Each structure stands twice: as structure tokens, then as C-alpha cells.
Amino acid sequence: MGYPEDVLAPDEHLLLHRHPHWKMLFWPIVILVVGTALAGFAGGVISRNVTDETLAIGLLVAVLVVWLALLAWRVIGPVVSWKSTHFIVTDRRVLVRQGVLTHSGIDIPMSRISSVQFRHGLFDRLLGTGTLIIGSSSDEPLEYDDIPAVQRVHSLLYHQVFEVEHRHERWDD
Missing domain, CATH: 2.30.29.30 (Pleckstrin-homology domain (PH domain)/Phosphotyrosine-binding domain (PTB))
Incomplete structure (x- = not known):
């Protein structure tokens, strides 16, 4: 059981x-898609335009940290709340x-x-x-x-x- x-x-x-109702998940899903697209775009811009490898890695890590924080705060939290x-x-x-x-x-x-x-x-x-x-x-x-x-x-x-x-x-x- x-x-x-x-x-x-x-x-x-x-x-x-x-x-x-699943409508509670609408904005978290939109934020996931848009946030992931923006993080991917930022990562592409950084890797193409920043020539200093140390700076590029630092910026990519910063983009990753911001994306993960956004994901935890605005996506995972509401999904867990909905499921629980x-x-x-x-x-x-x-x-x-x-x-x-x-x-x-x-x-x-x-x-x-x-x-x-x-x-x-x-x-x-x-x-x-x-x-x-x-x-x-x-x-x-x-x-x-x-x-x-x-x-x-x-x-x-x-x-x-x-x-x-x-x-x-x-x-x-």
C-alpha cells in the first residue's frame, strides 16, 4: 500500500x-525553458567571444550557478510543492x-x-x-x-x- x-x-x-491542477506548474515550466535557453545563449556568447580561458571558465561557472539557483528557486520548489x-x-x-x-x-x-x-x-x-x-x-x-x-x-x-x-x-x- x-x-x-x-x-x-x-x-x-x-x-x-x-x-x-497542473496549471500550478505552468510558470515553473516557462521559467525552466526560458532560463535554460538564456543560459545556453550566454554560454555560447562567452565561449565564442571571451579569449582569456580563465575568464571564460569563470563566467561559464557564474552562468551555471545562476541557472542552477533559478532552477532550484523557481522550478524545483514549486514542483515539489505541487507533488507534496x-x-x-x-x-x-x-x-x-x-x-x-x-x-x-x-x-x-x-x-x-x-x-x-x-x-x-x-x-x-x-x-x-x-x-x-x-x-x-x-x-x-x-x-x-x-x-x-x-x-x-x-x-x-x-x-x-x-x-x-x-x-x-x-x-x-
Whole structure:
């Protein structure tokens, strides 16, 4: 068993496991392509125009260091953040887990959910993503951005909450 199955309680069933929508990775990919092209261009200009070999090596190392720093800061970080963010729905609860070094999470039991909403603008609708808003019996509603197929997730959650309430009503009769 892998993640998220290993965090489930006995007899709990996984219904949905999602990472944020791939649109989170758009700018990191653009930065990777443009940064790599610029670093390659700079390396070519340096190797063609700088005649002093020591200076050329120093400049090439500087270009490499800047490229690696840009890659680590603006590409690898967001990709790791995307991969380590999990939105999970089971038959009993909603779980959200985030982080690598500092791991955080929240569990919302289905019985505590009082409302489920979604919001997406034109661009989000074109990409098939949106914001899921879960109201619970606690404080402010919780908003989760960039949920893929947000309408289907909304429908699934609404169905699960209704089924839980319906089962409790049957037991109360």
C-alpha cells in the first residue's frame, strides 16, 4: 500500500486523491525553458567571444550557478510543492496534506461538513479547475484552490455528506 492508503483508518475507503491542477506548474515550466535557453545563449556568447580561458571558465561557472539557483528557486520548489500537496476524500472524511520539510494537514469528518461550494472563473472553467469551499461546524469556510475537476469533486462531496446525513436519519427512526 502507498500513500494515501497508508493513512486510512480500518474499513475507510479512498474515494478521491488529487494533486493541485497542473496549471500550478505552468510558470515553473516557462521559467525552466526560458532560463535554460538564456543560459545556453550566454554560454555560447562567452565561449565564442571571451579569449582569456580563465575568464571564460569563470563566467561559464557564474552562468551555471545562476541557472542552477533559478532552477532550484523557481522550478524545483514549486514542483515539489505541487507533488507534496494532496487532496483526499474518503467515505468518512476530507484530508488535505501539504509540505515536505514542514508537513501540515487537516482532516474534516463528513459529519462536520455543513456546506460544499465551488467557484471558478472563465479561465478556470477552460482548464477544468477551480476553488472548492468547505463549510464546517468550525470557524471560517476552508478554501482549496486549483482542485482539478472541481465540479465533480463538489458533487462527490455533496453526495457523501448527504449519504452520511441520510444514514443517520435512518438509524434515528
